Amino acid sequence: xxxxxxxxxxxxxxxxxxxxxxxxxxxxxxxxxxxxxxxxxxxxxxxxxxxxxxxxxxxxxxxxxxxxxxxxxxxxxxxxxxxxxxxxxxxxxxxxxxxxxxxxxxxxxxxxxxxxxxxxxxxxxxxxxxxxxxxxxxxxxxxxxxxxxxxxxxxxxxxxxxxxxxxxxxxxxxxxxxxxxxxxxxxxxxxxxxxxxxxxxxxxxxxxxxxxxxxxxxxxxxxxxxxxxxxxxxxxxxxxxxxxxxxxxxxxxxxxxxxxxxxxxxxxxxxxxxxxxxxxxxxxxxxxxxxxxxxxxxxxxxxxxxxxxxxxxxxxxxxxxxxxxxxxxxxxxxxxxxxxxxxxxxxxxxxxxxxxxxxxxxxxxxxxxxxxxxxxxxxxxxxxxxxxxxxxxxxxxxxxxxxxxxxxxxxxxxxxxxxxxxxxxxxxxxxxxxxxxxxxxxxxxxxxxxxxxxxxxxxxxxxxxxxxxxxxxxxxxx
Numbered sequence: 317x318x319x320x321x322x323x324x325x326x327x328x329x330x331x332x333x334x335x336x337x338x339x340x341x342x343x344x345x346x347x348x349x350x351x352x353x354x355x356x357x358x359x360x361x362x363x364x365x366x367x368x369x370x371x372x373x374x375x376x377x378x379x380x381x382x383x384x385x386x387x388x389x390x391x392x393x394x395x396x397x398x399x400x401x402x403x404x405x406x407x408x409x410x411x412x413x414x415x416x417x418x419x420x421x422x423x424x425x426x427x428x429x430x431x432x433x434x435x436x437x438x439x440x441x442x443x444x445x446x447x448x449x450x451x452x453x454x455x456x457x458x459x460x461x462x463x464x465x466x467x468x469x470x471x472x473x474x475x476x477x478x479x480x481x482x483x484x485x486x487x488x489x490x491x492x493x494x495x496x497x498x499x500x501x502x503x504x505x506x507x508x509x510x511x512x513x514x515x516x517x518x519x520x521x522x523x524x525x526x527x528x529x530x531x532x533x534x535x536x537x538x539x540x541x542x543x544x545x546x547x548x549x550x551x552x553x554x555x556x557x558x559x560x561x562x563x564x565x566x567x568x569x570x571x572x573x574x575x576x577x578x579x580x581x582x583x584x585x586x587x588x589x590x591x592x593x594x595x596x597x598x599x600x601x602x603x604x605x606x607x608x609x610x611x612x613x614x615x616x617x618x619x620x621x622x623x624x625x626x627x628x629x630x631x632x633x634x635x636x637x638x639x640x641x642x643x644x645x646x647x648x649x650x651x652x653x654x655x656x657x658x659x660x661x662x663x664x665x666x667x668x669x670x671x672x673x674x675x676x677x678x679x680x681x682x683x684x685x686x687x688x689x690x691x692x693x694x695x696x697x698x699x700x701x702x703x704x705x706x707x708x709x710x711x712x713x714x715x716x717x718x719x720x721x722x723x724x725x726x727x728x729x730x731x732x733x734x735x736x737x738x739x740x741x742x743x744x745x746x747x748x749x750x751x752x753x754x755x756x757x758x759x760x761x762x763x764x765x766x767x768x769x770x771x772x773x774x775x776x777x778x779x780x781x782x783x784x785x786x787x788x789x790x791x792x793x794x
Contacts, residue, residue, distance in 0.1 A: 339467060357560060364559055380398040401519060402445075403444050409440055410437055452511045534673055541683070546698060546702060588662055606655065609654045618651065619764070653706075659716075662717050679712075750762045
């Protein structure tokens with residue numbers, strides 16, 4: 317049993333890493349292309365409306381994916397009920413947002429947003445078609461199949477988006493890229509999922525799951541508000557160019573975090589749910605996942621902050637230089653996100669959706685209030701305030717996890733703080749070693765190589781067990 321669980325987790329992490337690694341790599345390549353072809357205003361137009369399809373998708377899903385995952389053996393009736401509910405709600409939400417599009421355009425004082433909203437929001441009914449199939453793959457740890465679907469979809473959609481941008485389609489290329497990605501991913505999860513819907517419209521299972529799922533629904537909406545609060549407010553209080561500048565900073569700083577977060581998130585909840593009857597073993601698995609996450613996340617995020625200026629200028633030209641400083645701030649915040657995801661997954665696996673809900677909603681309210689207060693002081697002050705609050709809130713998530721599992725603050729710091737301090741120290745040393753280099757290309761490459769080598773050496777000298785296990789696993793895969 318131990319070996320079976322360990323192998324299952326390792327394979328899940330490997331394919332999660334492969335999936336997110338390839339997607340982020342494709343995102344980097346085409347992000348550079350699009351960043352050179354499009355303007356701050358183009359990105360700002362999409363940034364201002366990004367929150368609406370995200371919220372609509374959560375309303376259509378209504379937290380049922382997590383509810384199905386928490387069930388020991390969901391039946392065909394359960395999946396079928398969720399499938400048809402999502403279809404009906406997804407189509408209804410698109411119709412609602414179609415008629416609300418002029419009001420969204422009026423809120424941002426951008427008349428062109430009306431047509432863009434009605435086109436971009438097509439992702440809502442398209443994603444509704446694949447929710448139940450995705451839940452089947454997620455519940456059964458079919459990470460390899462999810463990886464193939466994601467990698468194929470992001471590659472094709474990125475090619476189409478870049479081609480349209482090259483042809484002068486401006487922000488329409490970004491909207492089309494999103495629609496194609498969702499459409500292809502939906503087709504792929506249908507291909508890989510063995511489950512198929514039937515025409516029995518029975519919503520009793522949905523009604524039974526609703527007390528749990530409605531809290532997950534509200535929580536996920538609050539998460540999207542947390543992640544996009546600056547997108548919403550910058551477009552309202554400033555200009556679409558300012559919103560576009562922040563969008564680029566947030567996009568690039570989030571890529572490394574999403575690489576780790578997506579890898580861990582695809583296996584964390586199913587694994588932790590399966591160990592609910594073994595408290596000590598569950599805590600041991602959580603701590604190991606936490607160490608692995610910290611081992612990967614902190615050097616990636618702090619390293620990205622180190623090379624932010626060189627990367628932005630070389631990759632997407634100096635017209636985006638204002639994004640570089642914001643990117644450095646945001647890297648600090650994003651370094652905490654994968655840890656937060658693990659802690660919150662532990663809370664959800666215990667069935668405590670109410671705790672998850674109130675913690676997330678409280679953060680959302682505080683974020684909005686703080687951003688409105690700081691808006692008079694400019695974008696840099698707003699971002700610093702956003703980052704500070706996000707980092708401090710990790711302690712709130714830990715508090716609730718401790719109450720449920722006994723995961724004390726000493727354990728948490730022991731599992732994470734050494735990796736953070738070592739990564740920070742490596743980046744400081746690398747900065748001073750390379751500060752005299754004038755060529756941006758040489759500076760970028762030198763900082764990446766030196767930081768990677770120094771981090772590896774320090775980890776080896778510290779006899780980090782997680783490093784040895786990663787090396788052994790990779791050798792085995794090769």
